[in-house]
Amino acid sequence: MTLSFKTEARHGYSVKFSPYFPQRLACVTCQYYGIAGCGTLFILDQTPEGLAVVRTYDWNDGLFDLTWAENNENVVVTAAGDGSVLVWDTAQLKGPIRAFKEHTKEVNSVDWSLTRNENLVLSGSWDHTIKLWDLQNSQSLNTFSGHEYIVYNVAWSPHIPGCFVSASGDCTLRLWDARGGQxxxxxxxxxxxxxLTCDWCKYDQNLLFSGSVDGLIRGWDLRDTTKPVCELKGHQYAVRRIRTSPFVKTMLASCSYDFTVRIWDFSRPEALEVVSHHTEFVYGLDFNIHVPGQLADCGWDEFLRVYYPACSTPVIC
Incomplete structure (x- = not known):
């Protein structure tokens, strides 16, 4: 069964399930495809009647990504088109409780650390930089430079404290030690x-994946990065987001400008399944860490969907 929610007059950019509540998810959207206008953060619950709105929050610029806090069930951090990193308390009705603005251009990506209760946030921007934040501080802790073009995605390692990866328009992945300099x-x-996107394998600390405008997904072993360990072909246009499964070691999902979501076993060359329930670019994608096999996605067609692909569980596959 597929649950659908229409983000009326808002185009979906990112969707994430709550790490606390299996029924809850958040979605960030933009007006006018993110080119102009405002953005809206939706907090939604799965109910027997469908997807129900818990809260909505508006911002005066587009919202491009989000991450749930790992130390507070109600806190969400979003990336904004005006260069802001915004902190929202979803138990409150009012606007953001904090707004950090050090980036000089749009913020594309935000991610909350996953190891040793570090409670640090990364942000990646069109200004080519990555910033490290402790939300208790008024200023960023560090700025990481080196990319020669837009930073589209940043992702903490789920295994190695202080380690993160970034993906950029300069055609590189870069690995960083948050404690070891700039x-x-x-x-x-x-x-x-x-x-445009990268993600870590949840079961192997040395394995990560990248997705590009060339339509390819590649896997990389950090012990030897001279060549990819796998290459997945099938998307007709740019791969906008990839997410590795929290339940199946060799499974990942990807979404694309070709209007599809594809489910992969990265030990095989072809997709296990192609999901074609959008009519525009698919931008957001996430696995539910509480419910095996459940996915959510969102796109420019103003629809958010929650569903179970036929090949998303180890039993079926």
Whole structure:
């Protein structure tokens, strides 16, 4: 069964399930495809009647990404088109409780740390930089430079404290140690086109994945980054987001400008399943960490969907 919610006059950019509540998810959207206008954060619950709105919050610029806090069930951090990193308390009706604005251009990506209760947030921006935040401080803790073009995605390692990866329009993945200075520890020339997305394998600390405008998804072993360990072909246009499964070691999902979501076993060359329930670019994608096999996605067609692909569980696959 598929649950659908229409983000009326708002185009979906990112969707994430709550790490606390299996029924809850959040979605950030933009007016006018993110080119102009405001943005809206939706907090939704799955109910027997469908997807129900818990809260909505508006901002005066587009909202491009979000991350749930790992230390507070009600807190969401969003990336904004005006260069802001915004902190929202979803138990309150009012606007953001904090607004950090150090980036000089749009913020594309935000991510909350996953190891040792560090409670640190990363932000990646069109200004080519990555910033490290402790939300208790009024200023960022560090700025990481080196990318030569837009930083589209930042992602903390779920295994290694202080380690994160970034994906950029300069066609590289870069690995960083948040405690070790402002420069990358490793640079991987991963694709021939802009890299829009990256994610870590949840079961292998040395394995990560990248997705590019070239339509390819590649896997990388950090012990030898001279060549990819796998290459997944199938998307006709840019791969906008990839998410690795929290339940199946070799499974990942991807969404694309070709209007599809694809489910993969990265040990096989072809997609296990192609989901075609959008009529515009698909931008947001996430696995529910509480419910095996459940996915959510959102796109520019103003629809958010929650569903179970036929091949999303180890039993079926």
């Amino acid at each position: 420069f990358p520890t490793t640079v991987i020339p991963a694709h021939d086109g802009e890299i």
